[in-house]
Amino acid sequence: MTIRSTARALLLSACAGLALTAASQPARAAGSVEVVHWWTSGGEAAALNVLKKKMEGQGVAWKDAAIAGGGGAQARTVLQARIASGNPPTAMQMLGYVIQDWANEGALANLNEVAKRDGWDKVVPVPLQRFDKHDGVWVAAPAGIHSTNWVWVNKALFDKVGGAVPNSFPEFLALAQKFKEAGVIPLAHGGQPWQEMTVFDGAVVSAGGPEFYKKAFIDLDKAALTSDTMKAAFDQLRKLRGLVDPNFSGRDWNLATAMVIRGEAGMQIMGDWAKGEFAAAGKEAGKDYVCFRYPGTQGTVTFNSDAFAFFKVGKDQQAGQALMAADVLSPDFQVEFSLLKGSAPARNDVPSDRFDSCGKKAIADIKEADARGSLLGSMAHGHAAPEAVKGAVADVVTGFFNSDMSSADAVKKLAAAIDLTR
Secondary structure, three states, X not given: OOHHHHHHHHHHHOOOOOOOHHHHOHHHOOEEEEEEEOOOOHHHHHHHHHHHHHHHOOOEEEEEEEOOOOOOHHHHHHHHHHHHOOOOOOEEEEEOHHHHHHHXXXXXXXXXXXXHHHOHXXXXXXHHHHXXXXXXXXXXXXXXXXXXOEEEEEHHHHHHOOOOOOOOHHHHHHHHHXXXXXXXXXXXXXXXXXXXXXXXXXXXXXXXXXXXXHHHHHOOOHHHHOOHHHHHHHHHHHHHHOOOOOOOEOXXXXXXXXXXXXXXXXXXXXXXXXXXXXXXXXXXXXXXXXEEEOOOOOOOEEEEOEEEEEEOOOHHHHHHHHHHHHHHOOHHHHHHHHHHHOOEOOOOOOOOOOOOHHHHHHHHHHHHHHHHOOEEEOOOOOOOOOHHHHHHHHHHHHHHHOOOOOXXXXXXXXXXXXXXOO
């Protein structure tokens, strides 16, 4: 069932909520909220629990509707069924263009009263606002900013092989070879399309720089998509494929992170939610693990931003919904959540003093990239192009990663697949 048809079912079957009129009196809010999400790993669950406790401490009951699956595909399927039956949740964890899809159907609530009162327009970076606002109306509250072009390294192994932070892809391959010679898996990876896409985000920036990434993945420029530069990005992906272990297929991302934590693998290319897994395991940045940007991408940040999109609900739920929206973007929650989740705050006015070295680097890198226009939405996580395009790219990328397809054939398939979405 399409988003359009399910949203229409919502509008016909469910009572459309009014604007969040209780937002100006959060201290008097009560009731309950039901939240659909896929944060089920250790670090993710601990981070979400911060919001749950914050809500419960203000008299709002929390009904957890967790649906396992790191990419959120299963959760989106469940949501569509619920909307079709006229039973929307209070809020759901969403990413990028999916928020806009539901907003286009008129299914999301108006958060402007909360946003105006709390000054969201002044503190949330503009590249995030394009996803959390629709036609000037705030419909979602970002929980943080994740950047996807990270490499996570076991420090004991890094020190053992005499590693240095690689500034280029050839240097990265040289480091990987050292891990291989030391008898460990160079690169931990989970064989799922969204994970391969996450790796490819970094490869595209590394091969062509931020302007090329914009042309290829945001503008969907055919010349860029079929260029030698894009071939070079696929060439990087092919070499990375040779660094993973034979049992990678179907592995969840957090299990790949655990391989690095336990010293079974040297590195993982993954968004900074991986940092939450290190934290949950009691590991410290700089002491137990090292972080650096995908080689050749320093100065550019490919981001995704988990947000809570709020659905139109009945008056009896609006007070709790308004309080939840305010809590998500409150400075204290943004700090506590990010410390556990591995993200950076979705506010540009939050100090970095409580963050570790990787957290400080994330905050500084995001500010630098935002200032120079290289804070770019991740294709892998639905912030570069709409879902249909993302799916088309994912099919080609994961097909390439799991076959002997040539880079020349891959760029042809990539451009053709994107053409079919237009």
